[in-house]
Amino acid sequence: MTVVLTRSDVRELLDMDTCIEAVEAAFRLHAAGATFGPGVLGTHALRGGFHIKAAGLAGPPAFYAAKINANFPGNRDLWDLPTIQGVVVLFDAGKGIPLAVMDSIELTALRTAAASAIAAKHLSRADSKVLSIIGCGVQARSHVIALTAVRSFTRVLVQDTHFARAEAFARELSGAAKLPIEPVRDAAAAAAASDV
Numbered sequence: 001m002t003v004v005l006t007r008s009d010v011r012e013l014l015d016m017d018t019c020i021e022a023v024e025a026a027f028r029l030h031a032a033g034a035t036f037g038p039g040v041l042g043t044h045a046l047r048g049g050f051h052i053k054a055a056g057l058a059g060p061p062a063f064y065a066a067k068i069n070a071n072f073p074g075n076r077d078l079w080d081l082p083t084i085q086g087v088v089v090l091f092d093a094g095k096g097i098p099l100a101v102m103d104s105i106e107l108t109a110l111r112t113a114a115a116s117a118i119a120a121k122h123l124s125r126a127d128s129k130v131l132s133i134i135g136c137g138v139q140a141r142s143h144v145i146a147l148t149a150v151r152s153f154t155r156v157l158v159q160d161t162h163f164a165r166a167e168a169f170a171r172e173l174s175g176a177a178k179l180p181i182e183p184v185r186d187a188a189a190a191a192a193a194s195d196v
Helices: 009-013 016-031 076-078 104-123 138-150 163-177 187-193
Strands: 003-005 035-044 049-057 061-072 084-092 097-103 132-133 154-157 181-184
Touching: 003 009, 003 016, 009 097, 009 104, 016 104, 016 138, 049 138, 061 104, 084 104, 097 104, 132 138, 132 187, 138 154, 138 163, 154 163, 154 187, 163 181
Parallel strands: 003 097, 132 154, 154 181
Antiparallel strands: 035 049, 049 061, 061 084, 084 097
16 A cells, blocks of 8 residues: 655655664665665756755665656746645565555655765864854755754854845744854855854
């Protein structure tokens, strides 16, 4: 039986620490040659485009996942919809059985932020104190959560082309992140002041 998971289901079922561990394990499996078939296909559409990314885990058990995302940059302004929407389909790669269909927005945010956290964990200084986030969209929240899970930042600077969005983001996330989040107007200054 195929399980269907909505965005809220994914949000409730996955936490960032688990995602960081899983993504790091997947990177190690890939480096060990235990994955197969990474592939990407992109196509254009009227107001945007679609991209498909797929890969598998040799197992046992063997799994294959394909993410199909629509990227429509005008969605927010035209219809108050996310720019990127889509699904991830997970298969039993030994039998071809579809196991799950999942909303991709939350999965993509978690996976991308987890990958960034792994990079910061292995490539940034252990004493890094200032984190800068440029852009306060969907990815920003998950990145603050992921990066603060691997480094003990004392301050977070956030910048967006719309300063009001950076201010709202800082207000919303300051309590959850349990550290000061400061909206700033200048991306270059934020980058210059940051460790990560």
